[in-house]
Amino acid sequence: MDMQTIRELQAYGFFFFTVFLVLILYGYCYHLYKSEKTGRRNYEKYSNLALDDDPSSNVLEKKQE
């Protein structure tokens, strides 16, 4: 295979890889909204991790020991 063909394959490979990653990215967006709609998880409450961060604050979700 000559260099020209290899370069072309690289470019096509890159394009389809990009499309694949775009699908994953938008799939993630769909996942976020779906999770909230079905009540599986409330993402917005995690904002409180910054607001409520004193040593005396309650732990929002305890880490499994």
Add this chain to the structure above:
Amino acid sequence: MRPGQMLSYDYTVAKLFMFSTILFGIVGMLIGVIIAFQMAYPDLNYIAGEYSTFGRLRPLHTNGVVFGFLLSGIFSTWYYIGQRVLKVSMSESPFLMFIGKLHFWLYMILIAAAVVSLWAGVSTAKEYAELEWPLDIGVVLVWVLWGISIFGLIGIRREKTLYISIWYYIATFLGVAMLYLFNNMEVPTRLISGHGSWLHSVSMYAGSNDALVQWWYGHNAVAFIFTVAIIAQIYYFLPKESGQPIFSYKLSLFSFWGLMFIYLWAGGHHLIYTTVPDWMQTMGSIFSVVLILPSWGSAINILLTMKGEWVQLRENPLIKFMILASTFYMFSTLEGPILSIKSVNALAHYTDWIPGHVHDGALGWIGFMIMAAMYHMTPRFFKREIYSKSIMEAQFWIQTTGIVLYFASMWIAGITQGMMWRATDQYGNLLYSFIDTVVVLIPYYWIRAIGGLLYLIGFFMFAYNIYKSMSAPTISAEPKNASPMGGRLNVEVSNV
């Protein structure tokens, strides 16, 4: 165990890094101002022999600001935010405390060695990767220590969910680790040739490949140090200081992955119209334009966090610093994609527009955010109020004026330069020689130098304010949100 029963956060390492942020900020920016004046008045090159030439000082300025000021700020805020949002104290782990202190002192030795070696002219001549191989190994060690700190603290956390800022710090750590290792693959020349100095090395990549790896690194250093680690800070400090939750936590997650996905491909825009394959240039250009989306996703999320609370912008200079930082972030991330469009790049590349663009981000976005972070942390570190609100207000306006002078002069200079370089007469001959452009640009260089000087003056005011805060009136309890600040303006408000 509830963490509050006996614990308090330990800010020893965060404080040490705050001092180094201020120290390297002064050094890096002072050198920047000196070289800006050298551009306007070239005789300044000769005041200290080879040690005062532009070529020697410029890498000192960039390395000092990026790896001295900026990294110190990132480390300092990490050792502060990390404990708080994970709800775990450094004092709980003597091991992590030891690693934190070792991280700081090794880092200080490394930066000192970097200053000496760059000043002596020891350089690989790769932009932002000038350090020679023994120092590169030191950088890797420092970075690994930071990684142990990050993942060690995460390992002993009480809070299960990692707050969005932690995601960004992890991305900074992993991104820079990968970029740094690949771009600094080098061979000591003496090892293979038997000649020359042991200190000297050459890149393992050749020609165009070297350029590609270099700008993949160079631009992503902007991504993972200038952007990602600063977003980490603003997502914590703005909500905390204003008492407002992030406008949309989901948007912060989505724009995180968007940024990670797109940023890594954008570096090719540094090599438009060079010998790298054409499709790569186009790819660099397209990804840079697409990059507007996740960048503005974060920036708008940050601005909308202040929804309904804009009155705080008038009352609290810290909010002002952060909101202007975010605005400059939007501005830089719009300007960058415009510069990456091939036809615009043909005009702007190699002109003064580029350093103008860099400094919108460096001074407006990064500088303002890091100073705001330091101001926010100071009352929590020392249990004292910030010494003076009026100094903060004055500093804000002096530095903002400095930034405007900087980028406005560099826009005009850059476009003038680009237009003059390409101007031809009716027969296709170039109308101007290089020196013609230099003469025309001198007034803009003066304006830029004065702008930089104003920013430096503001930075000295910041350093003075922090210094005086260490002996300011004490506060009885840690402030929940707005940082307490003293000074004349506050007295006036309380008298009304």
